[in-house]
Amino acid sequence: MTSTTTSPAVTTGTGRSATAVDTLRFATAGSVDDGKSTLVGRLLHDSKSVLADQLEAVERASASRGQDTPDLALLTDGLRAEREQGITIDVAYRYFATPRRRFILADTPGHVQYTRNMVTGxxxxxxxxxLVDARNGVVEQTRRHAAIAALLRVPHVVLAVNKMDLVDYAEPVFTEVAAEFVQYATELGVPEITAIPISALAGDNVVEPSANMDWYGGPTVLEHLETVPVGDDAAEAPPRFPVQYVIRHDGVRHYAGQLVSGTLRVGDEVTVLPSGRTSTITAIDVLGRKETAACAPQSLTLCLADEIDIARGDLIVPTAAAPLTTQDVEADVCHLADRPLRNGDRVLLRHTTRTVRAIVKDLHGADELTANDLGRVTLRTAEPLALDPYSEVRRTGSFLLIDPADGATLTAGMAR
Incomplete structure (x- = not known):
């Protein structure tokens, strides 16, 4: 197999030049015992991202268990209780870098009851x-992970077919697993899938190419991570500026916040939502410097030509590209809390910097949603919201449902 990217949109380039050091945020997922912790540990170890004292601690812990070689999974199982139980139960963020790129890794657990953690990561x-175990192939949890990736509109998915050493590095095994996953994920709408045969334990195709799979001509996991295009989706999306603070200085009102998508320029005609009032940008300040333009994800303050009643939670957008406001919200959701979500529940909906009261009108065929459930809901809000479809702008298309009694997060939502 010489080509590993199998999808409607095949990546043919490497994105930015090799001299540009940018950042890739990526997450890992896999069923229990598929070798995810070992893969992450191998990435950190073979990319020289492990400190000497960390490696020594792993070697000591491995020796105490009677293991002849270091158990690289211990590099990621940071909590002693997790190590003692042999499980990973939380999302952990890892930071490492190579000369070509910096990485922020969300390492999520594989247990079915922690599906919500993958949504977070x-x-x-x-x-x-x-990850999938080459011996087991695509299982129910693999399909669940693919569904979450599709639901969250993750642009790139890597299928790492692990433990190839336990199936004698057989190409037909890899081909069969990859074909089944690609068909399923493509039907869900995953835009790009790259399948890579690996052995995390032995190091095959993780950082270094495998001498045991000369039939495979694609990239290693690290090579793909280093060269996959890091998109400017946020910068290219319609401009959205949720107001976080209103600052009055020298008699002038400044609106502070983070530009979550797009580009704003001095002179742009803008609309303030939900009021619908319009004005023109007269000044943009970024880190104390006057600028003629700003792009996502910069934090900034801006001034408008007109005195408008603007408060935290309002959204400033270009008049020509303003989203519609609505009080009826239909969304795909993942329920995060142990407390179920039911029809008729009164909740708070937090969208960017705005929080409004809402009621659950319809769970679309479900009596209730419990922890880790994926579903679809219709909500009615007490005030209009300027929601984008999540497929177009992730930041302004997402929201959280909050328990009004204690402030606990209940549900993560993606507007349809």
Whole structure:
């Protein structure tokens, strides 16, 4: 097999030049015992991202268990309780770098009851690595992980077919697993899938090419992570500026916040939502410097030509590209809390910097949603919201449902 990217949109370039050091946010997912912790540990170890004292601690812990070689999975299982139980139960963020790129890795657990943790970890990811055991192939949890990647609109998915050493590095095994996953994920709408045969334990095709799979001509996992295009989706999306603070200085009102998508320029005609009032940008300040333009994800303050009643939670957008406001919200959701979500529940909906009261009108065929459930809901809000479709702008198309009694997060939502 010489080509590993199998999807409607095949990546043919490497994105930015090799001299540009940018950042890739990616998440890992896999069923229990598929070797995810070992893969992450191998990435960190073979890319020289492990400190000497960390490696020594792993070697000591491995020796105490009677293991002849270091158990690289211990590099990622940071909590002693997790190590003692032999499980990973939380999302952990790892930071490492190579000369070509910096990485922020969300390492999520594989247990079915922690599906919500993958939603948390993958919500800001540009790429997700989904592991499968070559002996077991695509299982129910693999399909669930693919569904979450599709739901969250993760642009790139890597299928890492692990433990190839346990199936004698057989190409037909890899081909069969990859074909089944690609068909399923493509039907869900995953835009790009790259399948890579690996042995995380032995190091095959993780950082270094495998001498045991000369039939494979694609990239290693690290090579793909280093060269996959890091998109400027946020910068290219319609401009959206949620107001966080209103600052009055020298008699002038300044609106502070983070530009979550697009580009704003001095002179742009803008609309303030939900009021619908319009004005023109007269000044943009970024880190204390006057600028003629700003692009996502910069934090900034801006001034408008007109005195408008603007408060935290309002959204400033270009008049020509303003989203519609609505009080009826239909969304795909993942329920995060142990407390179920039911029809008729009164909740708070937090969208960017705005929080409004809402009621659950319809769970679309479900009596209730419990922890880790994926579903679809219709909500009615007490005030209009300027929601984008999540497929177009992730930041302004997402929201959280909050328990009004204690402020606990209940549900993560993606507007349809």
């Amino acid at each position: 993958a919500s800001t990811a540009e790429l997700t690595v989904i």
